[in-house]
Amino acid sequence: MTHSQVHAIDWQQQHLRLLDQRYLPHQQQYIDCFNAADVADAIRAMVVRGAPAIGIAAAYGYALEALHGGDLQHAYQRLAESRPTAVNLFWALERMAALSHAGPEQLVAEARAIHQQDIADNLAMAQFGASLLGEHSRVYTHCNTGALATGGHGTALGVIRSAWADGKISQVYAGETRPWLQGARLTCWELMQDNIDVQLVCDGAAAHLLQQQRKRNQAIDWIIVGADRIAANGDVANKIGTYSLAVLARHHGAKVMVVAPSSSFDLTLASGDDIVIEQRPASEVTELQGQAIAPAGCQALNPSFDITPAELITAIVCEQGVIPAPSRDTLAALLTR
Amino acid sequence: MTHSQVHAIDWQQQHLRLLDQRYLPHQQQYIDCFNAADVADAIRAMVVRGAPAIGIAAAYGYALEALHGGDLQHAYQRLAESRPTAVNLFWALERMAALSHAGPEQLVAEARAIHQQDIADNLAMAQFGASLLGEHSRVYTHCNTGALATGGHGTALGVIRSAWADGKISQVYAGETRPWLQGARLTCWELMQDNIDVQLVCDGAAAHLLQQQRKRNQAIDWIIVGADRIAANGDVANKIGTYSLAVLARHHGAKVMVVAPSSSFDLTLASGDDIVIEQRPASEVTELQGQAIAPAGCQALNPSFDITPAELITAIVCEQGVIPAPSRDTLAALLTR
Numbered sequence: 001m002t003h004s005q006v007h008a009i010d011w012q013q014q015h016l017r018l019l020d021q022r023y024l025p026h027q028q029q030y031i032d033c034f035n036a037a038d039v040a041d042a043i044r045a046m047v048v049r050g051a052p053a054i055g056i057a058a059a060y061g062y063a064l065e066a067l068h069g070g071d072l073q074h075a076y077q078r079l080a081e082s083r084p085t086a087v088n089l090f091w092a093l094e095r096m097a098a099l100s101h102a103g104p105e106q107l108v109a110e111a112r113a114i115h116q117q118d119i120a121d122n123l124a125m126a127q128f129g130a131s132l133l134g135e136h137s138r139v140y141t142h143c144n145t146g147a148l149a150t151g152g153h154g155t156a157l158g159v160i161r162s163a164w165a166d167g168k169i170s171q172v173y174a175g176e177t178r179p180w181l182q183g184a185r186l187t188c189w190e191l192m193q194d195n196i197d198v199q200l201v202c203d204g205a206a207a208h209l210l211q212q213q214r215k216r217n218q219a220i221d222w223i224i225v226g227a228d229r230i231a232a233n234g235d236v237a238n239k240i241g242t243y244s245l246a247v248l249a250r251h252h253g254a255k256v257m258v259v260a261p262s263s264s265f266d267l268t269l270a271s272g273d274d275i276v277i278e279q280r281p282a283s284e285v286t287e288l289q290g291q292a293i294a295p296a297g298c299q300a301l302n303p304s305f306d307i308t309p310a311e312l313i314t315a316i317v318c319e320q321g322v323i324p325a326p327s328r329d330t331l332a333a334l335l336t337r
Numbered sequence: 338m339t340h341s342q343v344h345a346i347d348w349q350q351q352h353l354r355l356l357d358q359r360y361l362p363h364q365q366q367y368i369d370c371f372n373a374a375d376v377a378d379a380i381r382a383m384v385v386r387g388a389p390a391i392g393i394a395a396a397y398g399y400a401l402e403a404l405h406g407g408d409l410q411h412a413y414q415r416l417a418e419s420r421p422t423a424v425n426l427f428w429a430l431e432r433m434a435a436l437s438h439a440g441p442e443q444l445v446a447e448a449r450a451i452h453q454q455d456i457a458d459n460l461a462m463a464q465f466g467a468s469l470l471g472e473h474s475r476v477y478t479h480c481n482t483g484a485l486a487t488g489g490h491g492t493a494l495g496v497i498r499s500a501w502a503d504g505k506i507s508q509v510y511a512g513e514t515r516p517w518l519q520g521a522r523l524t525c526w527e528l529m530q531d532n533i534d535v536q537l538v539c540d541g542a543a544a545h546l547l548q549q550q551r552k553r554n555q556a557i558d559w560i561i562v563g564a565d566r567i568a569a570n571g572d573v574a575n576k577i578g579t580y581s582l583a584v585l586a587r588h589h590g591a592k593v594m595v596v597a598p599s600s601s602f603d604l605t606l607a608s609g610d611d612i613v614i615e616q617r618p619a620s621e622v623t624e625l626q627g628q629a630i631a632p633a634g635c636q637a638l639n640p641s642f643d644i645t646p647a648e649l650i651t652a653i654v655c656e657q658g659v660i661p662a663p664s665r666d667t668l669a670a671l672l673t674r
Contacts, residue, residue, distance in 0.1 A: 202516050202622055243544045282537075298537055300536065301536050301537070
């Protein structure tokens with residue numbers, strides 16, 4: 001039942017303190033938020049990222065607005081617009097808005113409950129996910145789905161953390177996850193904090209690694225990733241590069257595990273085709289840490305997410321259990337039981 | 338018969354001037370080489386890169402050593418060790434060494450002949466490759482295989498440049514090609530110099546792009562890449578990330594064209610399994626332009642090349658013609674006719 005010592009989202013009585021993940025792994029700087037606009041700006045600027053963490057931060061943002069007597073409808077709107085793909089954001093805001101007529105203290109308590117529930121859910125997911133791994137598993141993860149991306153412990157990285165603690169993992173590979181390098185900057189940092197062996201690779205090297213490790217009879221067993229949104233048929237929206245890994249996994253006989261709380265499910269969406277993909281600024285691709293890495297004026301496409309069809313996913317793990325061979329039927333069976 | 342105005346390798350009577358590609362696209366700096374050691378250092382440091390360009394530079398390096406009365410056997414050794422995967426390097430050095438007892442002027446003339454032949458070969462390949470493209474083709478390329486990587490015009494990028502001039506291409510996509518970002522830094526720069534529309538994407542976004550463009554009935558028709566070494570059965574060693582694209586192309590019904598001079602063929606290798614993959618320093622993954630982008634002490638794998646099996650390649654194009662469905666038989670048929 002270990003979870004990381006990292007506190008990315010820290011409620012401080014009358015304000016919210018966020019670890020500014022844009023400066024990791026080099027500096028641990030914090031940003032103090034006093035109202036919904038501060039939190040919305042922090043979400044948009046990726047001070048805080050990861051679908052569950054965004055939902056928790058937004059809930060605190062809504063509560064902050066209530067504490068300071070602000071316009072809650074306006075706060076809802078502003079927070080809802082900060083990252084369009086993250087369904088947890090809407091889930092958390094709906095839960096807060098249902099109490100909009102309660103007192104500020106009750107809204108703060110609700111935000112804290114959402115936060116605590118997320119940690120408990122992560123620990124449950126980690127147990128379910130780790131149970132799917134065999135002994136001496138080699139796993140590959142993408143983006144950051146750890147304590148930094150959630151209320152604590154993590155989703156996909158929570159599974160890896162728990163399975164490592166159980167002695168079931170012999171090697172973790174982390175894809176760097178361009179353009180934001182969450183894998184390099186955040187996942188490697190988190191894993192190194194917990195003394196979990198990790199090898200970083202460029203995203204383009206994943207196929208080679210899958211091929212070579214299989215040839216050496218040291219195959220990568222699982223690709224383990226998070227989700228920003230899961231449609232009713234099991235299609236998954238997650239960080240750009242996830243779909244690539246799922247296709248490569250299929251080609252090489254590796255399994256794909258998606259780990260996400262049930263608040264990531266959006267059963268109003270029939271399939272991934274209904275998910276709008278956030279397009280972020282080209283400058284995130286053409287610049288890095290403020291330095292140009294492409295010619296001035298270069299055009300670039302920067303889709304922030306991609307859609308992995310359910311047929312490429314071996315299992316979806318949420319806090320309620322495991323959905324093997326995800327489909328409309330298997331999803332509904334778990335979520336309505 | 339256009340070719341780019343870029344002169345990456347410039348013979349200056351008594352020395353060799355190399356465009357220092359490490360500073361592109363921001364600065365056009367040049368390095369002057371006066372002997373084989375200077376050239377070997379420039380190749381190792383990636384001042385000059387691209388298999389054909391490395392071969393040409395090495396030939397000039399050998400000639401320089403002769404001009405200054407150096408030890409040619411030692412020069413050969415030093416140059417041969419500079420980049421182990423590039424077979425053109427050995428091909429060019431063998432051709433020079435065959436004239437080791439001739440005068441320095443004759444060696445310089447031979448190096449210049451190798452350089453001129455490369456440009457002529459590129460133009461021939463470009464014609465063969467462009468003939469495979471239909472009207473309004475959408476193409477995706479990886480790394481840099483243009484005027485910067487060759488004696489001039491380019492291999493895969495030469496095909497794209499010629500097909501664009503012929504009005505056959507509606508869109509070029511370039512993968513950024515981590516860790517060295519040759520796609521972002523060099524390919525986009527070259528294409529922008531020639532007013533060829535290019536959209537840059539992160540390597541992890543290629544799968545999403547293939548998927549989305551197909552859904553919009555604007556499918557990417559061809560992945561067009563170069564090669565560092567081609568085995569007798571048609572397996573191709575090329576920049577890390579190439580194999581990933583080939584697997585993704587197969588999944589999405591896109592075609593894969595490999596464009597390389599016949600000097601890239603190594604018929605002594607039965608298959609790609611016999612090709613040793615150069616492992617480069619982890620710091621190339623964990624740092625960018627001298628800045629750390631991963632935690633201090635982070636372990637990283639940095640294979641410089643990967644192997645694409647022949648079965649994933651639609652056609653190999655060399656200056657002698659097109660090898661469709663590459664195999665031991667189809668390769669031998671073209672190369673021995």
